[in-house]
Amino acid sequence: MRRIIVSCCCLLLLSYSVYGGPCKDDFEDGNANGWEEVAGEWKVQDGLYAQIGTNVNLGVPRTIIKSPWDFKDGIIEVTIIFDKKSDSTEIPSILYRMVDKDNGYVFRMNNGILEVGRFTNAQYEYIRGDAFPIDIGKPCVMKLEVEGIFTKVYYNGVIKIRVGEPEAKRGYEKGKVGLAVFDPKRPVYFDNITIEGQGVYAFPPMDQAVELKNKLVSVWGRIKGN
Numbered sequence: 001m002r003r004i005i006v007s008c009c010c011l012l013l014l015s016y017s018v019y020g021g022p023c024k025d026d027f028e029d030g031n032a033n034g035w036e037e038v039a040g041e042w043k044v045q046d047g048l049y050a051q052i053g054t055n056v057n058l059g060v061p062r063t064i065i066k067s068p069w070d071f072k073d074g075i076i077e078v079t080i081i082f083d084k085k086s087d088s089t090e091i092p093s094i095l096y097r098m099v100d101k102d103n104g105y106v107f108r109m110n111n112g113i114l115e116v117g118r119f120t121n122a123q124y125e126y127i128r129g130d131a132f133p134i135d136i137g138k139p140c141v142m143k144l145e146v147e148g149i150f151t152k153v154y155y156n157g158v159i160k161i162r163v164g165e166p167e168a169k170r171g172y173e174k175g176k177v178g179l180a181v182f183d184p185k186r187p188v189y190f191d192n193i194t195i196e197g198q199g200v201y202a203f204p205p206m207d208q209a210v211e212l213k214n215k216l217v218s219v220w221g222r223i224k225g226n
């Protein structure tokens, strides 16, 4: 038994050393500090990050984390919540390995199809997708496991597709992480983004743990001061 526990601890330590971080945002602090809103209208409300703008003339609504690090290999998890009036055609998406605001990889929830593509010069290019029934009446926990040229997509903890970059020369090696909504007819809400990967770490002002601690300290400071 003891040996099993020790092995588990070693495995845990090993996984921590492989993946740093995590970097998280649950939006409970009421702001989108640490994000660069590139297009669309993004708003933190009720502990969720909402895309509420419907004007696509300024480009695909998207927001990118202004991280000091670049994401290469690792895990990105985010909860996606469709609006009550949604018919699932808004295409909420996760951006990753973004070399700039217009170029990188995209995972899209495209009306029942889970697909991976490239975002090249702000235009979407499809690589591969598979149809899976999505229950848009409940929050969808989407997880991407990215390693080398491969992206594995999990929906509510179950692996659904594995997509490889078919054109090595056109692939993106590393970059920023973000969110997008390709067809923003109705609002889409995001929550609990977690990023783990080599070199990834929580950074102010996105570091919730530190913020929470500081908040507590300042609240106590105020109470004591009064």
Ligand SMILES: [Ca+2]
Binding pocket: 026, 027, 028, 046, 047, 048, 191, 192
């Ligand atoms: Ca939240």
